[in-house]
Amino acid sequence: MAEERFPQLGLSRLRMATDGKGVTTLVAGAGCPLRCEWCINRRLLAEKTPEWVSPETLFERTRVDNLYFQATGGGLCFGGGEALLHTAFVAAFRPLTGGAWKLTAETSLHVPEQTLAAALTCFDDFIVDIKSMDANVYRRYAGGDAGLVLRNLKTLVSSVPPERVRLRVPLIPGYNDEADQQNSEALLRELGFMQIELFPYVIKDEPPAAGREAPSPVTG
Numbered sequence: 001m002a003e004e005r006f007p008q009l010g011l012s013r014l015r016m017a018t019d020g021k022g023v024t025t026l027v028a029g030a031g032c033p034l035r036c037e038w039c040i041n042r043r044l045l046a047e048k049t050p051e052w053v054s055p056e057t058l059f060e061r062t063r064v065d066n067l068y069f070q071a072t073g074g075g076l077c078f079g080g081g082e083a084l085l086h087t088a089f090v091a092a093f094r095p096l097t098g099g100a101w102k103l104t105a106e107t108s109l110h111v112p113e114q115t116l117a118a119a120l121t122c123f124d125d126f127i128v129d130i131k132s133m134d135a136n137v138y139r140r141y142a143g144g145d146a147g148l149v150l151r152n153l154k155t156l157v158s159s160v161p162p163e164r165v166r167l168r169v170p171l172i173p174g175y176n177d178e179a180d181q182q183n184s185e186a187l188l189r190e191l192g193f194m195q196i197e198l199f200p201y202v203i204k205d206e207p208p209a210a211g212r213e214a215p216s217p218v219t220g
Protein backbone atom coordinates (compact mmCIF):
# COMPACT_ATOMS: atom_id res chain seq x y z
CA MET A 1 0.00 0.00 0.00
CA ALA A 2 1.34 3.45 -0.92
CA GLU A 3 2.46 5.63 1.97
CA GLU A 4 0.03 8.39 2.94
CA ARG A 5 1.15 11.95 2.13
CA PHE A 6 -0.09 15.31 3.35
CA PRO A 7 -0.09 18.44 1.11
CA GLN A 8 1.53 20.83 3.57
CA LEU A 9 1.11 24.53 2.82
CA GLY A 10 2.35 25.92 6.10
CA LEU A 11 3.08 25.30 9.75
CA SER A 12 2.56 27.65 12.68
CA ARG A 13 4.02 26.75 16.10
CA LEU A 14 3.27 27.68 19.71
CA ARG A 15 -0.34 28.77 19.27
CA MET A 16 -2.41 29.28 22.40
CA ALA A 17 -6.19 29.56 22.76
CA THR A 18 -6.92 29.67 19.03
CA ASP A 19 -7.07 25.95 18.24
CA GLY A 20 -8.50 24.63 21.47
CA LYS A 21 -6.88 23.73 24.78
CA GLY A 22 -3.12 23.62 25.12
CA VAL A 23 -0.14 24.61 23.02
CA THR A 24 -0.87 23.79 19.40
CA THR A 25 0.93 23.67 16.09
CA LEU A 26 -1.34 24.50 13.18
CA VAL A 27 -0.58 22.42 10.09
CA ALA A 28 -2.16 23.97 7.01
CA GLY A 29 -3.01 21.62 4.18
CA ALA A 30 -4.32 22.08 0.66
CA GLY A 31 -7.59 20.87 -0.75
CA CYS A 32 -11.24 21.59 -0.07
CA PRO A 33 -14.55 20.65 -1.70
CA LEU A 34 -15.98 24.14 -1.14
CA ARG A 35 -15.39 27.44 -2.89
CA CYS A 36 -15.89 30.15 -0.28
CA GLU A 37 -15.66 33.73 -1.45
CA TRP A 38 -13.26 34.83 1.29
CA CYS A 39 -10.92 31.83 1.39
CA ILE A 40 -7.37 32.11 2.69
CA ASN A 41 -6.55 28.63 1.41
CA ARG A 42 -7.19 29.61 -2.20
CA ARG A 43 -4.94 32.61 -1.79
CA LEU A 44 -2.16 30.45 -0.34
CA LEU A 45 -2.50 27.98 -3.20
CA ALA A 46 -2.20 30.81 -5.70
CA GLU A 47 1.08 31.82 -4.03
CA LYS A 48 2.78 28.45 -3.58
CA THR A 49 2.41 24.76 -4.28
CA PRO A 50 1.98 22.30 -1.41
CA GLU A 51 4.80 20.06 -0.30
CA TRP A 52 3.68 16.43 0.00
CA VAL A 53 5.09 15.17 3.30
CA SER A 54 5.08 11.71 4.86
CA PRO A 55 3.85 11.05 8.42
CA GLU A 56 7.46 10.65 9.53
CA THR A 57 8.49 13.98 8.00
CA LEU A 58 5.64 15.84 9.65
CA PHE A 59 6.48 14.21 12.96
CA GLU A 60 10.12 15.30 12.65
CA ARG A 61 8.98 18.87 11.92
CA THR A 62 6.64 19.08 14.88
CA ARG A 63 8.22 16.95 17.62
CA VAL A 64 10.28 19.92 18.88
CA ASP A 65 7.17 20.94 20.87
CA ASN A 66 6.45 17.48 22.24
CA LEU A 67 7.00 18.54 25.86
CA TYR A 68 4.72 21.57 25.46
CA PHE A 69 2.02 19.41 23.92
CA GLN A 70 2.19 16.84 26.69
CA ALA A 71 2.37 19.40 29.50
CA THR A 72 -0.62 21.42 28.27
CA GLY A 73 -2.83 18.83 26.60
CA GLY A 74 -2.14 20.31 23.20
CA GLY A 75 -0.92 18.90 19.92
CA LEU A 76 -1.51 19.43 16.23
CA CYS A 77 -4.43 21.14 14.57
CA PHE A 78 -4.92 20.16 10.93
CA GLY A 79 -6.48 23.02 9.03
CA GLY A 80 -5.94 25.47 6.22
CA GLY A 81 -8.21 23.55 3.85
CA GLU A 82 -10.48 20.64 4.68
CA ALA A 83 -8.76 18.47 7.31
CA LEU A 84 -11.08 15.50 6.92
CA LEU A 85 -9.76 14.95 3.38
CA HIS A 86 -6.57 13.82 5.13
CA THR A 87 -8.09 11.37 7.56
CA ALA A 88 -6.04 8.41 6.25
CA PHE A 89 -2.85 10.45 6.67
CA VAL A 90 -3.76 11.39 10.25
CA ALA A 91 -4.54 7.75 11.02
CA ALA A 92 -1.00 6.88 9.87
CA PHE A 93 0.49 9.86 11.74
CA ARG A 94 -1.15 9.29 15.13
CA PRO A 95 0.89 6.21 16.19
CA LEU A 96 4.11 8.23 15.80
CA THR A 97 2.96 10.49 18.63
CA GLY A 98 2.46 7.56 20.99
CA GLY A 99 -1.12 8.73 21.36
CA ALA A 100 0.12 11.58 23.57
CA TRP A 101 -0.76 14.50 21.31
CA LYS A 102 -4.23 15.88 20.79
CA LEU A 103 -5.10 15.91 17.09
CA THR A 104 -7.71 18.46 16.07
CA ALA A 105 -9.52 18.84 12.75
CA GLU A 106 -10.61 22.17 11.34
CA THR A 107 -13.46 21.23 9.07
CA SER A 108 -16.56 22.45 7.29
CA LEU A 109 -18.05 18.92 7.57
CA HIS A 110 -18.87 19.21 3.87
CA VAL A 111 -17.54 15.71 3.24
CA PRO A 112 -19.13 12.33 2.49
CA GLU A 113 -20.68 10.65 5.53
CA GLN A 114 -18.19 7.76 5.35
CA THR A 115 -15.30 10.23 5.50
CA LEU A 116 -16.65 11.68 8.74
CA ALA A 117 -17.18 8.17 10.13
CA ALA A 118 -13.48 7.42 9.58
CA ALA A 119 -12.43 10.79 11.02
CA LEU A 120 -14.29 10.13 14.26
CA THR A 121 -11.76 7.43 15.11
CA CYS A 122 -8.56 9.38 14.41
CA PHE A 123 -9.19 12.99 15.46
CA ASP A 124 -9.70 13.98 19.11
CA ASP A 125 -11.32 17.40 18.72
CA PHE A 126 -13.26 19.14 15.97
CA ILE A 127 -13.46 22.85 15.13
CA VAL A 128 -16.30 23.27 12.65
CA ASP A 129 -16.55 26.27 10.35
CA ILE A 130 -20.34 26.43 10.02
CA LYS A 131 -20.65 29.43 7.67
CA SER A 132 -24.49 29.41 7.80
CA MET A 133 -27.21 26.87 8.49
CA ASP A 134 -29.35 28.55 5.82
CA ALA A 135 -29.20 26.47 2.64
CA ASN A 136 -29.39 29.47 0.31
CA VAL A 137 -26.67 31.44 2.12
CA TYR A 138 -24.50 28.32 2.19
CA ARG A 139 -24.90 27.62 -1.52
CA ARG A 140 -24.29 31.24 -2.52
CA TYR A 141 -21.28 31.78 -0.26
CA ALA A 142 -19.53 28.39 -0.30
CA GLY A 143 -21.04 26.62 -3.31
CA GLY A 144 -22.06 23.68 -1.12
CA ASP A 145 -24.98 21.69 0.25
CA ALA A 146 -26.03 22.66 3.78
CA GLY A 147 -28.08 19.46 3.98
CA LEU A 148 -24.90 17.37 3.88
CA VAL A 149 -23.42 19.47 6.68
CA LEU A 150 -26.58 19.06 8.76
CA ARG A 151 -26.46 15.27 8.40
CA ASN A 152 -22.83 15.24 9.47
CA LEU A 153 -23.52 17.58 12.40
CA LYS A 154 -26.13 15.08 13.66
CA THR A 155 -23.57 12.28 13.39
CA LEU A 156 -20.95 14.38 15.17
CA VAL A 157 -23.16 15.40 18.07
CA SER A 158 -24.21 11.80 18.66
CA SER A 159 -20.62 10.48 18.48
CA VAL A 160 -18.36 13.00 20.21
CA PRO A 161 -18.72 14.60 23.68
CA PRO A 162 -19.80 18.25 23.30
CA GLU A 163 -16.66 19.57 25.00
CA ARG A 164 -14.62 18.16 22.10
CA VAL A 165 -16.49 20.14 19.45
CA ARG A 166 -16.28 23.88 18.82
CA LEU A 167 -18.50 25.51 16.23
CA ARG A 168 -17.70 28.85 14.59
CA VAL A 169 -20.52 30.85 13.02
CA PRO A 170 -19.37 33.87 11.01
CA LEU A 171 -21.02 37.10 10.00
CA ILE A 172 -20.12 37.12 6.30
CA PRO A 173 -20.11 40.52 4.58
CA GLY A 174 -22.48 40.49 1.63
CA TYR A 175 -23.96 37.08 2.44
CA ASN A 176 -25.70 36.99 5.81
CA ASP A 177 -26.62 39.20 8.76
CA GLU A 178 -26.80 38.96 12.54
CA ALA A 179 -30.29 37.45 12.39
CA ASP A 180 -28.96 34.63 10.20
CA GLN A 181 -26.06 34.11 12.62
CA GLN A 182 -28.48 33.87 15.53
CA ASN A 183 -30.77 31.48 13.63
CA SER A 184 -27.78 29.26 12.95
CA GLU A 185 -26.76 29.36 16.61
CA ALA A 186 -30.28 28.46 17.74
CA LEU A 187 -30.41 25.47 15.36
CA LEU A 188 -27.02 24.26 16.55
CA ARG A 189 -28.06 24.51 20.21
CA GLU A 190 -31.22 22.54 19.38
CA LEU A 191 -29.00 19.82 17.95
CA GLY A 192 -27.15 19.68 21.28
CA PHE A 193 -23.94 21.60 20.64
CA MET A 194 -22.64 23.79 23.46
CA GLN A 195 -19.45 25.54 22.33
CA ILE A 196 -20.62 27.99 19.67
CA GLU A 197 -18.69 31.12 18.76
CA LEU A 198 -20.21 33.97 16.76
CA PHE A 199 -17.70 36.26 15.07
CA PRO A 200 -17.41 38.59 12.05
CA TYR A 201 -15.21 38.04 9.04
CA VAL A 202 -13.05 41.15 8.76
CA ILE A 203 -12.46 41.98 5.10
CA LYS A 204 -9.26 43.95 4.77
CA ASP A 205 -9.38 44.63 1.03
CA GLU A 206 -11.71 44.28 -1.87
CA PRO A 207 -11.07 40.99 -3.67
CA PRO A 208 -8.72 41.29 -6.64
CA ALA A 209 -10.25 40.62 -10.04
CA ALA A 210 -8.41 37.31 -10.55
CA GLY A 211 -8.93 35.87 -7.08
CA ARG A 212 -10.09 36.48 -3.57
CA GLU A 213 -8.40 38.17 -0.67
CA ALA A 214 -8.76 36.63 2.75
CA PRO A 215 -10.47 38.00 5.83
CA SER A 216 -9.45 37.16 9.37
CA PRO A 217 -8.51 33.47 9.75
CA VAL A 218 -10.91 31.21 7.93
CA THR A 219 -10.91 27.58 8.85
CA GLY A 220 -12.24 24.32 7.64
Ligand code: SF4
Residues within 6 Å of the ligand: 032, 033, 034, 035, 036, 038, 039, 040, 041, 042, 080, 081, 082, 108, 129, 142, 218, 219, 220
Ligand atom coordinates in the same frame (compact mmCIF):
# COMPACT_ATOMS: atom_id res chain seq x y z
S1 SF4 B 1 -14.17 25.69 3.66
FE1 SF4 B 1 -12.34 26.81 4.29
S2 SF4 B 1 -10.70 26.05 2.96
FE2 SF4 B 1 -12.65 25.44 2.04
S3 SF4 B 1 -13.11 27.04 0.53
FE3 SF4 B 1 -14.15 27.55 2.47
S4 SF4 B 1 -12.74 28.88 3.56
FE4 SF4 B 1 -11.58 27.84 1.96
